[in-house]
Amino acid sequence: MAPELIGGxxxxxxxxxxxxxxxxxxxxxxxTVWGEHGDLVHDDWVDLIGHSDLTPQISTRLSAEAQDFLMRCLVKEPGSRWSIGELVDHLFLCSDVEFSHNGFVYD
Known part of the structure; x- marks a missing residue:
């Protein structure tokens, strides 16, 4: 659930x-997104998503392009998130860039 849904x-x-x-x-x-926080009750979810400065943890094992794409989607302030028009042109989604399995970079 997006933070603004919780915050009204x-x-x-x-x-x-x-x-x-x-x-x-x-x-x-x-x-699972937010899985590192374990089992939470409703009020804990509200505090975590709606009232903290935290965003979902993005694995550093993902490619730089995948990390950047996700960071553009998971911005707390909705007006600062990229639009779909911006996201479709992101390097992560470009077909001429080769990505390995699951967006992870392997040497």
Whole structure:
């Protein structure tokens, strides 16, 4: 859930960008977003997502392009998240760039 949904802020397409970033992060890592925080109750989720400065942890094992793409999606301030128009032109999504399995860089 995007931070602005918890905080009662303006809901627009930026919510979808956050959700997309969370989905991509889970697909690339095979781990649940916010999973490092363990089992939380509702109020803990509200505090973590809606009221802290924390964002989902992005693995440093991901390629630099994948990390940058996810950082553009998972910005707390919805007005500062990249739009879909900006994201589709991101290097991470360019077909002429070769990526290894799951966006991880292997030597």
């Amino acid at each position: 802020g303006l809901v627009d397409f930026a919510v979808d960008i956050w959700a997309f970033g969370c989905s991509v992060l889970e697909m690339l890592t095979g781990k």
